[in-house]
Amino acid sequence: MIFALVALAIGVFWVRAFYLQVIRHEHYVQAAKNDQLKEYEIPAQRGVIRAHNSDEVVPIVLNQKLYTIYADPVLIKDADKVANTLVNVLGGNAADYRKKLTAKDTRYVVLAKKVEDGKRQAILRNKYPGVGAQELSYRTYPNGSLAAQLLGFVNDEGAGVYGIEQALNGTLAGKAGELKAVTDVHGVPLAANSDNVRIAPVSGSDVVLTIDVAMQKQLEDILQKGVERAKSAHGSALIMDPNTGAIKAMANWPTFDPGKYGEVEDPAVFTNGAVATPLEVGSTMKPLTTAAALDMGAVSADTTYFDPASWTIEGYKITNVEEDGGPGRKNLAELLNLSLNTGATWLLMQMSKPGGTEITKQGREKWHDYLLHHYRFGQVTGIEQGYEAEGIVPDPNRGDARNLTYANTTFGQGITATPLQMAAAYSAMLNGGTYYQPRLIDQIIGPDGKAATVQPKVLARNVVKSSTSEAMQPLLEYVVKNHSATAHFDQSLYSVGGKTGTAQVAGADGRYKANDFNGTYVGFVGGDKPEYVISVVVYEPKISGYAGSVAAQPIFADLAGMLIANFGVTPRGR
């Protein structure tokens, strides 16, 4: 009888085996594949970022292989032992590791990130079942925080965020490969299997920036000092080649270390304000207004006019912030030098009807055409940066109080632009009328090693006539000469011009704040022709005086002096 029971059991087993192995075979093959066949992404090598340093090209973003140590709690046999090893190699708290190693309902816990190869080997040498390491490539920054916002960083998911890393993510990232393999429980592929598939990854391209590392360092240094001197919370500055659109240096203060972006408390510091933060630029708009009026023939370089020091438009009074010397005859040079709001408004009146003192629909539309299509405000420049802002150009016809609004735009209120848009518009105004797309990429080097040099890209021609450019340069030199900003350079040797702006700041309630102003400056340095255009903004400085003059202008002056001293600006007549 006992044997009969055993024989019966064996018979039942045999039938059961037939059911599992023959009838349900496909089901279990599928279940096995779900478990055993793993698909991996083979990460592509991300392209490195280089930049110029006088005649050399030097790396500023490199890759480093680090490891994520992980565990499958189901397979951990002796959590205490593993935890002790981890503490010995990595430091940390044994209890924390133990908690992760004994986690329920999961088969993947991360024990440590960014572990160096030596430490990884020290851990894996013990061959604890269920403990593994995954290689990950991390960015390293030989120059620390240099150009941080401009570069951006690569997040934990391997995606570029902010700056170049975001804008050129596709170029830099390459194309990940794919591995499908039957693996052991640790994910280590077993020997050749017909289900295995491997597609090789394609490395990303390297890029060479237009940035000059030495100039960038000096810009950052000068900006930091200038922002701190003005007791401001933050500021931005950039240097652009007006004849190619190449950005030579671009920085924001405060900054961060992109290698430790995770430690940043306020993510606002990631933003490259020079391209991503539009603001009411204030009086730095006036040279553009002047150039537009000259260009459309509404005024000429030697035009004089009677400035009443006050206009009433649609019930509101437009007056001048700075000391204007009261009503009187003024020319364009004094209009800019004294930064006359009433003068800028008068220019819009001339666009409406030469000789008139009215603002008309026609005038608004002409000025709007220059703002939008010549100077290209209200749209992105297309620079290789994440989160570039468009800024706002008010509609010339739709909305209330268009005349007042448009009068305001002539001196940079009621319209917003980024420091980069201002630099690009000034460049076009000064270089004879060609609007080059601002750019940061000089070369792209493909995974095959072939380098493609990026050519300057023209976005608009005839922004202004070349005669207008020729007229504007001395007007802006005149402003610099009369603003005691000349300590660092000799204007007889070098052409240095520019314009301050002290812009009112709209508060949270939509009204302008009474005591806070942004200081801006846009100017140029060159010999016979401008070679560098500089754009500076210092937000809400807390020192007395007009923000443009006391906060932004000194930074411009330092930058102009720095360029002349160190970066081979061609003197006049050469």
Add this chain to the structure above:
Amino acid sequence: MGVVTRRSFASFDPTSGVRRHRPDYWLLVIGAALLAVGLIVVYSISPGLAAEQGSESALRLVYKQLVAVGLGVIAFAITANMPLKMWERLQTPLLIAAALSVVAVRVFGEEVNGAYRWIHIGGLSFQSVELIKFALLVWLAGFLAARIRAGTLGDFKQSFRPLLLILGALGVVVAGVQSDLGSTGVAVAIMASMAFVAGLPMRNLLLIGAGVVVLLVLAVSTTGYRQHRLMTFLNPAQDCLDTGYQACQALIAVGSGGMTGLGLGNSVQAFGYLPEAENDSIFAIYAEKFGFIGVTVLLGLFLAFFARIKRVMERAPDDVSRLLVVGIFTWLAVQAIINIGAMLGLLPLKGITLPFISQGGSSVVFVMALIGIVFQVSRYTLYSAPRQTDNRRYENIDDRRRVRGAYNANLGSRR
């Protein structure tokens, strides 16, 4: 079965009773085949497992198994040549040795999940429960045979109470201290089958059975992980991640083997997916490698093996040897059924090895010692199975013929 043979111990003597004759070599052939199957499977997964476990030697498990088989051959040589009457004298020494092993494991052994089951001696691990089962087997055979002789099987004080005490001790030691419900079950099954064959009154057997059921319910309902295991068994697919993991992976291994299997070197489940691949789960790995055809062969080998043991059991010359073989049969059969049943998802998982096949020192050594006993008994089997209470003995003449020096003249007279 259930037949009580009233042949006294004293009469068991080759000179006065059944002659020593040719043993049942089929036991050796099939046993060796089963051991070979185990070695082949262990050999094929040893390198992979060695890599998983971080062992230096790729064939570490094979060497361990070969050492165990070597020790098993020695154990076999001893038991296969030990006079059968010796076992009654070894009753007490074996019980003492078993008790000592329990203490040793508790003191020197390695604690795993609150249970003390193992002791490590020079790279080999010794599982004390194997010795406990062996001592139980030998003691019961002697004890029950003595009660049969004295005619006191039905007496409460004489036979029933000692059995209850032993059962209680098993419960405390194996189920309690060693927390090994599976082995307790095997031991209880050995006791039950031997008591049944010895002819313990059915009333007493049922009483014990009811007690065991009550204890089992208590053990399961008071221990969280046992409850969990039971629920897992009832619904394995629900819980592939945690406790149901092993059961689930075992089914995947068996099922993915298909008709012909993945081939000897192509097991995937052994590489970390199925826990205890070389040990408790080895049947599933075998099924994955060799498919339904392989499973048919292996089940056939086990069936043939048990048939041979049954044959020896039915023709055992006296009570002690018969009861020994009954216990051995139950021991091996219950372990095989619990183990294979669990791998096929028909029974809950228990930490029970598959005799002959599973890697594991103590299991292999004791299994071979058991086969030695059966082999020795097979030298003294009677010609045919006794019927009812018929006291006539029949010698297996076919076997005797082949024994060198057997007397041909006696053949006829025995019939």
